[in-house]
Amino acid sequence: MEKIWLRQYPAGVPAEVCTDLYPSLVALLDDSLAKFQERPALRYLGRVFSYAQIDAGSRALAACLQSMGLARGDRVAVMMPNVPQYAVAVAAILRAGLVVVNVNPMYTPRELEHQLKDSGAKAIFVFENFAPTLRQVWDAVPTRKVILSAAGDMLGALRGPLVSHFARKGSKPFAIASLPGAMRFNEALARGRRLVLQPVASGPEDIAVLQYTGGTTGVSKGAVLLHRNLVANLLQSEAWYRPALARIAPGEQVVTVGALPLYHIFGFNVIMMLGLYMGGCTVLIPDPRNLPGLLRTLSRQRFHSLPAVNTLFAALLNHPDFDRVDWSSLKLAVGGGMAVQQATAKAWLQRTGCPICEGYGLSETSPSATCNPVDSTAYSGNIGLPLPGTELMLVDDEGREVPAGTPGEIAIRGPQVMAGYWQRPDETAKVMLEGGWFRTGDVGLVDERGYFRIVDRKKDMILVSGFNVYPNEVEDVVTQMPGVLECAAVGVPDAKAGEAVKLVVVRKDAAGTSPSEAEIRAYCEANLTGYKRPRFIEFRHELPKSTVGKVLRRELRSAA
Secondary structure, X not given: OOOHHHHHOOXXXXXXOOOOOOOOHHHHXXXXXXXXXXXXXXXXXXXXXXXXXXXXXHHHHHHHHHHOOOOOOXXXXXXXXXXXXXXXXXXXXXXXXXEEEXXXXXXXXXXXXXXXXXXXXXXXXXXXXXXHHHHHHHHHOOOOEEEEEOOOOOOOXXXXXXXXXXXXXXXXXXXXXXXXXXXXXXXXXXXXHXXXXXXXXXXXXXEEEEEEEOOOOOXXXXXXXXHHHHHHHHHHHHHHHHHHHOOOOOOOOOEEEEOOOXXXXXXXXXXXXHHHHOOOEEEEOOOOOOHHHHHHHHOOOOOOEXXXXXXXXXXXXXXXXXXXXXXXXXXXXXXXXXXXOHHHHHHHHHHHOOOEEEXXXXXXXXXXXXXXXXXXXXXXXXXXXXXXXXXXXXXXOOOOEOOOOOOEEEEEEOOOOXXXXXXXXXXXXXXXEOOOEEEEEEEEEEOOOOOEEEEEEOOOOEEEOOEEEXXXXXXXXXXXXXXXXXXXXXXXXXXXXXXXXEEEEEEOOOOOOOOOHHXXXXXXXHHOOHHHOOOEEEEOOOOOEOOOOOEOHHHHHHHO
């Protein structure tokens, strides 16, 4: 379709970006870490970490990884919350010529086992609070190199052990000896400082990250993000945000609140990597669910950028400590991961003076594909305009462009679109059209100005606080329970999370009561990450089905 959206671009935003400015994320990191040596790069629990420290730490850690026998292209999993060690580990993995595999620290053993086996990860950085999960699947996974990290590892000899001690409270006891050959993070740093890093010339077509997302079959699959994909999206995002960033006082460093999890592609690229590229400082929030702690942190400093999901914006607004924060320096509030609700957007603008700028993207697009202009002041309900160098098209089931004014599946083409799914050519073929177009599964409309909005979801995916939940995965887990004949998972509206999971269960013995709701909840707790677990459970004698026996989830959604 004609690029009618270019007419709506704010002044100063280019139609294209120079995607070959850096041949790789490594080159980009090398440039930034050298250029901004004296600047603070990260803030964590009141401590400041400079670019020089991130530079030196990641070089040492990269040398240590190479000494472990890891070869170029090997996958290394990172299973950590928002702590400084995460940024150092990611930079080290990339500098060593390896591939980052982002892992949700809250994964259950079943989910972790699949991801480690599927990616073939040979090594893992794991936060010690989550190491017991790794231990449970140790005999089933190929991962044999383990670097254990604690909350206070980078906080110094005095404060560090104290912070680590308190962070361990409430977590399961763990002995490092139970993971053969495991090494402590600080030990790995010390070892690496005695070694020499062998530079690796990563190129645009090399894999930088495997970002796992759900599958139509219920199997999580890795989106293959090349160095050029992530570099392009960084440059696109920086170009799009310029009108807002230009309102920051000259010479003042851009400070971004890192409340979104960095293992999520939005947090990884739009918070951490973009912050490093711009020479900014990221305030790391290890647990955004601790709203009093988050607001207390924000009350102690100036900050300019807050990427978040609707649920976090709403939770902050409704907290009694909200007005203790000085929001006057906030110039950019980006809403992604899920739809921003009108009431939330209106209240946020009234109380902070900064509008929430809603965007749209997926793991497969590194992630940003569209965004509303950052100089907008009114809520639109749109997902915005395609970013520089990005094209959107609406297609029918056969992949043909639909007539103007007709809803169609959103297809995206641009330098940020993934190379495919890791070792799954069949799944890749389902979503890629000729010419490099990626089918999103979301049904949209475009108006005469080029603004896109989502009107339906072709896939049965459930969106819980910005995280994708695939019904097939939930159903596959629950149907393994004794006493369950069949079940169906659907998304139902939820004021807080956007959507919640509802599970409809048919028991084998329709007259019986086994399994009970409590038993199903306990089973889900053991096998599904928190956001995937059903909020509502309903028992029925049968599920609605088509004439060929397909479960009609749409009918269950309508009934809900």
